[in-house]
Amino acid sequence: AEEKTQPILGITSSALEEFGGREGVRAWVESLFYYIMLDNRIAPIFREFGNVERQTFLNTQLEIMVLGGPNEYQGASMSAAHADLGITMAQFNAVVEAAYNACERNVIKYHTCNQLINALAPFTADIVTR
Numbered sequence: 001a002e003e004k005t006q007p008i009l010g011i012t013s014s015a016l017e018e019f020g021g022r023e024g025v026r027a028w029v030e031s032l033f034y035y036i037m038l039d040n041r042i043a044p045i046f047r048e049f050g051n052v053e054r055q056t057f058l059n060t061q062l063e064i065m066v067l068g069g070p071n072e073y074q075g076a077s078m079s080a081a082h083a084d085l086g087i088t089m090a091q092f093n094a095v096v097e098a099a100y101n102a103c104e105r106n107v108i109k110y111h112t113c114n115q116l117i118n119a120l121a122p123f124t125a126d127i128v129t130r
């Protein structure tokens with residue numbers, strides 16, 4: 001995998017470290033799916049169309065990348081992965097809520113958590129299609 005040589009706008013160089021590195025991101029993603037599956041606004045979509053194991057693996061790679069770590073992402077583009085799901089803004093926001101809950105659960109600082117939310121925000125238009 002190639003190492004990132006360029007800083008990412010808005011992401012401090014210590015962001016990945018503050019998340020607890022690879023293991024920290026992985027633990028956060030596992031919590032994310034725990035909270036997603038507890039939320040009846042979105043759990044049915046993941047139950048019908050998702051695969052928690054595959055998505056945990058791929059989201060860990062994606063989040064490490066947007067936090068300034070190496071780019072090892074092996075999954076589909078955000079538009080390809082979500083195009084057929086008809087996701088609404090309300091459903092998207094429910095996933096964001098689960099993301100914040102996962103940060104609290106893993107004792108990740110609010111500032112650090114916001115950097116991740118911020119880094120994923122540009123994907124909104126690719127994911128919300130309804």
Ligand code: HEM
Pocket residue numbers: 042045046049050051054055058059062074075076077081082085087091092093095120121123124127
């Ligand atoms: C910034 C927000 C989001 C990110 C970063 C994200 C990330 C991902 C990733 C990495 C994958 C795996 C792609 C692959 O299998 O190659 C995926 C798939 C999926 N996502 Fe998301 N996602 C987001 C928002 C959402 C929302 C809001 C929903 C539904 C409410 C959702 C539902 C799904 C489902 C059901 C799949 C599996 C699709 C399939 O395997 O055909 N995602 N997402």
